[in-house]
Amino acid sequence: MKAFLGRLPDAAAEGDVPADPALAALIDHTAAMYAQAITDSTRAAYARRWTLFEEWCATQELASLPAAPEAVMLYLTTTVGTKAYSLPTIRGWVAAINRVHIEAGLPAPGMDPGVTLLMRGLSRSQRPRPPHPSMSALKIAEVRTVCELLDRHARRPIDLRDRAVLALHRVGLGDGEIARLRLQDVEIGSARALVTVRATERTPPREVILRHGPKTGPDPLEALTQFVELRGTEPGHLFVSSAAHRHQRPLSAKGIYSIRHSRSGALSSHPESPELDEVIDVLGRDDSEVLRDKALILLGFAGAFRRVDLVRLRWSDITLKSNGLLVLVRHSKTDQAGRGRSVGIPRGQSEVTCPVRAVLAWRGRCEQRFGADRLSDLPCFVRVGRSGRLGTDPLTPEALAYLVRRRAEQAGLEGRWGGRSLRAGFISTAADLDIPLHKIARQSGHATLDSLIRYIRADDPFRANPADRLGL
Numbered sequence: 343m344k345a346f347l348g349r350l351p352d353a354a355a356e357g358d359v360p361a362d363p364a365l366a367a368l369i370d371h372t373a374a375m376y377a378q379a380i381t382d383s384t385r386a387a388y389a390r391r392w393t394l395f396e397e398w399c400a401t402q403e404l405a406s407l408p409a410a411p412e413a414v415m416l417y418l419t420t421t422v423g424t425k426a427y428s429l430p431t432i433r434g435w436v437a438a439i440n441r442v443h444i445e446a447g448l449p450a451p452g453m454d455p456g457v458t459l460l461m462r463g464l465s466r467s468q469r470p471r472p473p474h475p476s477m478s479a480l481k482i483a484e485v486r487t488v489c490e491l492l493d494r495h496a497r498r499p500i501d502l503r504d505r506a507v508l509a510l511h512r513v514g515l516g517d518g519e520i521a522r523l524r525l526q527d528v529e530i531g532s533a534r535a536l537v538t539v540r541a542t543e544r545t546p547p548r549e550v551i552l553r554h555g556p557k558t559g560p561d562p563l564e565a566l567t568q569f570v571e572l573r574g575t576e577p578g579h580l581f582v583s584s585a586a587h588r589h590q591r592p593l594s595a596k597g598i599y600s601i602r603h604s605r606s607g608a609l610s611s612h613p614e615s616p617e618l619d620e621v622i623d624v625l626g627r628d629d630s631e632v633l634r635d636k637a638l639i640l641l642g643f644a645g646a647f648r649r650v651d652l653v654r655l656r657w658s659d660i661t662l663k664s665n666g667l668l669v670l671v672r673h674s675k676t677d678q679a680g681r682g683r684s685v686g687i688p689r690g691q692s693e694v695t696c697p698v699r700a701v702l703a704w705r706g707r708c709e710q711r712f713g714a715d716r717l718s719d720l721p722c723f724v725r726v727g728r729s730g731r732l733g734t735d736p737l738t739p740e741a742l743a744y745l746v747r748r749r750a751e752q753a754g755l756e757g758r759w760g761g762r763s764l765r766a767g768f769i770s771t772a773a774d775l776d777i778p779l780h781k782i783a784r785q786s787g788h789a790t791l792d793s794l795i796r797y798i799r800a801d802d803p804f805r806a807n808p809a810d811r812l813g814l
Contacts, residue, residue, distance in 0.1 A: 380441075391438035407446060411454035414439060418460060429465050436461070478757030479799040480750065480767035481774070482695075485643050489694050491753040492636045496628035499572055500584050501730075504601050505625035506569035507581060509562035511602060512618050513552055515539065518595040523580040530567050537566075560622035608731035611710055620710075624730075630707055631726040635745055637704035638723050640697035642742075642764035645669055645685045646786035649739040649761035657705065658718040665689065666698050676789040683787060708732060762797075769797040 380388075395417060399406035404413045418432055436457065440450035451457065480488070510520050519539045529536040534553050541547040555561040573580065579592035593601075609624045610616030642652045651671050659670040667687040673680045690696030708724075709717055711732045721736035737745070743761035750759040757763075765786065772782045779791050788794040 387434065388438040388441050391435050392442050395435065395439055408443060408448045409439060409451050411451045411456050414451045414454075414457055415460045418457075418464065432464060433461070476758075476799070477760050477762040477766060479770040479797075480639075480643065480746070480755075480759065480763040481771045481799075482643075482767070484750070484753075484755050485639065485767065486692075486695050487755065488639060488749050488753045489636060492632050492749065493694060496632045498629050501625045501629060502565075502569045502572055503581060503584075504605050505565045505622055507598060507601050508605065508618060508622050508625070509552070509560070509565035510537070510550075511598075512560075512622065513550055513562055515550060516595075517598040517602070518542075520581065520598045521579075521593055521595045525570075525573065525575070525577055525580055528566070528570060528580065530570055535563050535566050560619050560626065562622075565622060565626065604729040608727060608729040609711070611713060624707075624710065627707075628703070630730050630732065633700075633704045633707050634723060634726060635749055637697075637700040638737075638742070639746065639749065639764065640690075640695060640700045641667075641669075641687065642761075643768050644687045644690075644697040646765050646768040646782075647671070647685075648675060648765060648787075649742050650675075651787075652761075652764075653721070653723060653737045653739055653742055655722040656718070657708070657720060657722055660701065660705075660722065662698075662702070667701060671787065674787055676787060685785065685787075766797045766799060769794065770799040773798045 395409075396406045398417055398420075399409065399413065402413075402416070404410075404416075406413075414436070418435065436452040440452040443450045507520060510523075511517075515537070522540050522542075523537070524540075527538045527540065529538075534551050537550045537552065539548045539550060552563045552566055554563050570580075581593045581598070582590045583593060583597070584590075605625070606616035606618070606621050607613045609621045611620065638652065641647070645652075651674050654673070655669065655671075659672065661668045661670075666689050669685045669687055670682055671677075671685060672682050674683070677683065687697050687701075689698045693699060704722075705717070708720070712720060712734075720734055723737045723742075724735060725733040725737065725741075727733065739761055746761055746763055747759040750757065750763070769782055769786060772785075773779075779794060782788075783791060783794050786794065786797075
């Protein structure tokens with residue numbers, strides 16, 4: 343491209359830049375459009391491969407630009423002879439060499455008939471590598487199992503503990519007083535709870551009564567009652583460190599203070615001036631990480647989305663309709679030009695596995711944290727911190743793969759799980775139900791049926807076997 347632009351009339355001799363500012367601006371705009379023919383990741387891969395070829399040519403005292411077809415043939419043969427690279431990797435090297443030559447306005451040496459014949463010979467001489475074990479498909483039965491697990495773990499013990507801490511602080515107990523409480527200091531009744539604060543050298547004992555709060559706000563009595571029921575009857579300090587610690591220990595006043603401030607800053611919609619009632623209310627709902635994971639798994643399954651397309655979604659891409667969600671995929675592997683496509687996500691028949699219900703529940707948590715006005719500019723699926731704080735950066739495809747694998751293993755499912763398990767699960771489940779392939783491809787966004795078929799996991803070779811219908 344540089345060589346082509348340099349041949350334009352009135353170009354400056356020393357820098358190949360036209361003297362006319364309007365023409366220079368047009369050239370810059372044309373070069374930008376030309377560069378968008380390939381993605382940034384592909385361009386970076388080409389750059390790495392070109393550097394290897396350039397270094398090899400330098401050691402062999404051969405020209406790399408322009409490169410003779412014979413030099414390319416020698417490079418490929420030498421590299422394959424020393425390292426067992428796969429044929430797709432070798433084709434990638436040829437593509438990189440061709441691209442650099444094309445952008446320099448030179449003939450692509452990889453298009454030479456000699457290089458084409460060499461590639462055919464390399465394909466015959468190479469031993470096929472053993473295939474990697476395919477990613478297991480998270481079919482509808484497995485999806486339901488994972489969702490049931492998430493529903494059971496929607497209320498974490500640590501959230502109930504911290505909610506009780508905040509409820510006691512709300513009725514006037516200090517950090518030191520909360521840390522000194524023991525199980526026998528709390529008497530729970532149907533309409534109230536009596537908390538006896540132990541005396542110290544400087545303060546006398548006192549009693550604090552917790553009652554049910556208003557219907558529109560958090561209920562301190564309920565918060566304390568739920569935690570005491572979870573705590574059990576074993577005597578000792580009321581509040582201890584998380585079960586994640588190797589040895590549980592009583593929380594100190596400093597630990598109580600840390601819980602209050604970390605939770606208030608993480609869960610309030612106004613971290614600068616957090617409202618205690620709001621934080622207590624959030625801790626009384628389902629865990630943020632559970633809400634996110636359930637929404638991500640169900641949406642990824644129902645839309646048969648690729649990993650990268652799923653984590654790229656922003657809230658502005660999801661629209662609520664009367665019969666479900668309409669999801670706009672702006673870019674994808676088969677839509678590099680960014681024309682976009684809309685994917686319908688119908689409402690589920692079961693509350694446990696309804697993708698619309700799960701996404702709206704997660705959206706509600708995000709709206710509470712960021713506000714409805716700001717939400718449209720943010721990614722749908724973000725990181726959740728240890729204290730429940732929602733980040734603003736999207737999950738990576740690798741984080742998505744880890745998330746699916748972790749939840750599947752927690753549910754006791756055996757298999758090789760990852761981000762592609764959702765896409766493969768939808769396609770395999772739809773194929774099991776004898777849904778036509780072209781309709782499956784329309785939902786999954788596959789350009790060809792050949793690539794779609796590779797996602798189908800046939801667990802039972804006798805199911806829908808055509809030999810069964812031949813009258814044998």
